[in-house]
Amino acid sequence: MPNRYDEITNGQDVHHTNASKLFPKKAFQLGICSLLTALAVGLFTLLVPITSASAAPPRNLGWLSTNPTTLDNLGKNRSCRSDTHGGVPYVNCTITLKNTSTRETVRWTASSSNPRFQLLTRSGRLAPNASVNVMFRENGLACPDSSTITFTGPHNVVRVPVICNDIVVTPNKNSFSSKSCTRDRRGNWTCMVKVSADPKNTEPVQWSASVINSRAAAAAIKLFPTTGTVSLERRGRTLIDRSQFVRITIPASWGCKTATIFFYATGTPQVSRPINILTWSCRR
Numbered sequence: 001m002p003n004r005y006d007e008i009t010n011g012q013d014v015h016h017t018n019a020s021k022l023f024p025k026k027a028f029q030l031g032i033c034s035l036l037t038a039l040a041v042g043l044f045t046l047l048v049p050i051t052s053a054s055a056a057p058p059r060n061l062g063w064l065s066t067n068p069t070t071l072d073n074l075g076k077n078r079s080c081r082s083d084t085h086g087g088v089p090y091v092n093c094t095i096t097l098k099n100t101s102t103r104e105t106v107r108w109t110a111s112s113s114n115p116r117f118q119l120l121t122r123s124g125r126l127a128p129n130a131s132v133n134v135m136f137r138e139n140g141l142a143c144p145d146s147s148t149i150t151f152t153g154p155h156n157v158v159r160v161p162v163i164c165n166d167i168v169v170t171p172n173k174n175s176f177s178s179k180s181c182t183r184d185r186r187g188n189w190t191c192m193v194k195v196s197a198d199p200k201n202t203e204p205v206q207w208s209a210s211v212i213n214s215r216a217a218a219a220a221i222k223l224f225p226t227t228g229t230v231s232l233e234r235r236g237r238t239l240i241d242r243s244q245f246v247r248i249t250i251p252a253s254w255g256c257k258t259a260t261i262f263f264y265a266t267g268t269p270q271v272s273r274p275i276n277i278l279t280w281s282c283r284r
Helices: 004-009 026-045 215-220
Strands: 064-067 078-083 088-099 106-112 116-119 123-126 131-138 146-153 158-162 165-171 182-184 187-198 205-211 223-224 227-235 238-240 242-250 258-266 279-280
Touching: 064 158, 078 131, 088 106, 088 123, 088 158, 106 116, 116 146, 123 258, 187 227, 187 258, 205 215, 205 223, 215 258, 242 258
Parallel strands: none
Antiparallel strands: 064 088, 078 088, 088 131, 106 123, 106 146, 116 131, 146 158, 165 187, 182 187, 187 242, 205 227, 205 258, 223 242, 227 238, 258 279
């Protein structure tokens, strides 16, 4: 039985048949579509410039960027400086905020998650490719601490972590005494002090120790080691304590004279928490 295709083509091979005669309307529609497609391709070529594959995309949006991207190790960070008032450390840091656009002027605002942070500039306008230094002051540095300064623009938000770590000394100021030490037959004292990372730290912390009350004491009393790095790392349910021990040797020639031994986190301004300042006296 002939099918619909045979009825239309009268049983002829379509490859040898004039399609325009068989389907005149169809051929006209195809011709119009081809013409429109060619016009569209030509118009697209005129409107979109051709660039090499290695060409950088145009930087038109007013994206904000900061330098540094993180503020940690505040006592040694080049963006910060510190001072001490009444035994309490104060830190001033500078963050450079930049508009990366080459065309757009942007408005920006700044905020802090820490109420102790005093931002000296909280908002402004940045011309294309311009920068501004935003200063903030931490009034009474309280470590450990992990805060955030946030910069908000029309196209993005930049968060700058401000991290301050500290250490724990055992025995501490309240518990350290000659009873924490041993004495040999020659009258030399040896004390062992454990230095640990504060549980609230967010990263490993460097520490240092020294004898500070006089040159004579510093020359006589030996500490080993005098610096190191400690951390608390959680792996699954396991807490790995990477503490270190410091051996303090007090010679018999120094005897019972008073000495002050100073432990502090290197990355913070060199103002130790009072609890980490040990006082030696064999009468305690």
